[in-house]
Amino acid sequence: MYAQNAVQFHYQISMKQALSQRFQVTLNATGLTGPVVDLKMPVWMPGYYQLINYAAALDSFKVTDSNNQPVSWQQTSSSTWRIAHKTGTALQVSYHIKASQAFVAQPWLDTGHAYIAPTGIFLYAENYLNHPVTVSISPFTASQTVATGLPAIHDQPLTWQAANFDILYDSPFLIGQLEQLPDFTVQHIPHHFIGWQMGQFDRTSFQQDLKKIVTTASGIIGHIPYYQYTFLAIGPGRGGIEHLNSTTISFSGEELQSPNGRLRMLSFIAHEYFHHYNVKRIRPVALGPFDYSRENRTSQLWVSEGLTVYYEYMILRRAGIMSNEQLLEHFQQLTASYENRTGHLHQTLAQASEFT
Numbered sequence: 001m002y003a004q005n006a007v008q009f010h011y012q013i014s015m016k017q018a019l020s021q022r023f024q025v026t027l028n029a030t031g032l033t034g035p036v037v038d039l040k041m042p043v044w045m046p047g048y049y050q051l052i053n054y055a056a057a058l059d060s061f062k063v064t065d066s067n068n069q070p071v072s073w074q075q076t077s078s079s080t081w082r083i084a085h086k087t088g089t090a091l092q093v094s095y096h097i098k099a100s101q102a103f104v105a106q107p108w109l110d111t112g113h114a115y116i117a118p119t120g121i122f123l124y125a126e127n128y129l130n131h132p133v134t135v136s137i138s139p140f141t142a143s144q145t146v147a148t149g150l151p152a153i154h155d156q157p158l159t160w161q162a163a164n165f166d167i168l169y170d171s172p173f174l175i176g177q178l179e180q181l182p183d184f185t186v187q188h189i190p191h192h193f194i195g196w197q198m199g200q201f202d203r204t205s206f207q208q209d210l211k212k213i214v215t216t217a218s219g220i221i222g223h224i225p226y227y228q229y230t231f232l233a234i235g236p237g238r239g240g241i242e243h244l245n246s247t248t249i250s251f252s253g254e255e256l257q258s259p260n261g262r263l264r265m266l267s268f269i270a271h272e273y274f275h276h277y278n279v280k281r282i283r284p285v286a287l288g289p290f291d292y293s294r295e296n297r298t299s300q301l302w303v304s305e306g307l308t309v310y311y312e313y314m315i316l317r318r319a320g321i322m323s324n325e326q327l328l329e330h331f332q333q334l335t336a337s338y339e340n341r342t343g344h345l346h347q348t349l350a351q352a353s354e355f356t
C-alpha cells in the first residue's frame with residue numbers, strides 16, 4: 001500500500017479557548033473508504049462502570065476535504081456523525097468540547113490546567129478502532145507541560161502515538177504547570193509521579209512509600225508487564241481510574257499529614273496501581289476490547305473490585321506501611337459494613353457486579 005493511501009488519524013488539540021473552557025479539536029483522517037464514514041463519540045469509559053453522554057459536550061462540528069471544501073454530514077444518533085465520503089479523499093473534521101465538569105471520568109479545561117479523559121474528547125471512526133492514532137497538544141501557555149502514559153514521537157514536539165484507539169482511550173493526558181517527583185525504578189522499569197497542585201507534604205517519605213507499594217504489589221504477581229508507569233495526580237477531589245500503564249488519581253498532599261489520611265491515600269493508590277493486573281490484564285472477558293457505543297456489563301466485578309480492595313490492604317501490610325492491628329481493623333470495618341447492611345440478603349455478588 002502506498003503511504004498516501006494508508007489509514008492515518010491525527011488529532012490536534014488546542015487549549016486556546018481555555019477561558020470559555022472549550023477544547024478545539026481537529027482530526028485529519030486519510031485512507032478511509034467511502035461512501036460514508038461514521039464518526040462516533042464513546043458513551044463508555046473503561047474503568048468507570050456507567051454510561052456517560054460525552055457527545056452532549058460537543059458543538060461546532062465541521063468537515064472539509066483536502067481542497068478545504070465543505071463536506072456534507074448529518075448527525076444520525078446522539079453520538080454518531082455520518083459523513084459523505086469519497087474513497088481517496090482526506091477529511092478534516094473539527095469540533096469543540098465543553099470541558100467544565102471536574103470529575104475523574106470527564107475532560108476539564110481552564111487557563112491553569114487541563115485534563116483529557118480521552119473518551120470525552122476523541123471521536124472514533126466506525127470499523128477503524130484498530131488503527132494507530134497520533135495526538136498533538138497545544139497548551140494554553142508555553143510554560144505548561146503535558147503528562148501521559150503514551151510514548152512521545154521524538155522528532156515532533158508535543159506529539160504522542162497510540163497503537164490503536166483502545167490504547168488511546170486508556171491513556172489520559174494532564175496538562176499544566178506540573179510537578180514531577182524524581183523517578184524511581186522497580187525491576188529496572190521507570191515509574192513517574194506527576195501532579196498538578198499537589199500541596200504540602202513530605203515528598204521524600206511519600207516517594208519511599210510509593211516505591212514500596214509498587215515493589216510489593218508487583219512482587220505478588222512476579223512480572224511487570226509495562227515499559228514505564230505514570231501516576232497522574234489531577235488535584236484534590238475524589239476518585240481514580242486505572243489504565244494499562246498509568247492511573248489517574250485525585251490527590252491532595254495535605255491528606256498525607258494525618259496518620260489515617262495517609263493510610264487512606266496510600267491504600268487508594270495501591271488499589272489503583274494493583275488494577276493494572278486485576279481488571280486490566282486479569283479480567284472478565286466483557287472488559288475488553290470494548291464496544292464504546294454501549295454499556296459493557298459483567299457479573300464479575302466483585303472479583304475485579306473485591307479482590308483489589310483485599311489486596312490494597314495486604315500490599316500496605318506486606319510493604320510494612322500498615323501494622324497487623326491496622327490491617328485487622330480495616331477488615332473488621334469492611335466485614336461490619338457488609339453484615340450491618342441488608343443488601344447481601346437481596347442481591348448476589350454477581351447481581352451487584354452487573355448493576356452497580
Ligand SMILES: [Zn+2]
Binds near residue numbers: 271275305308
Ligand atoms: Zn477499583
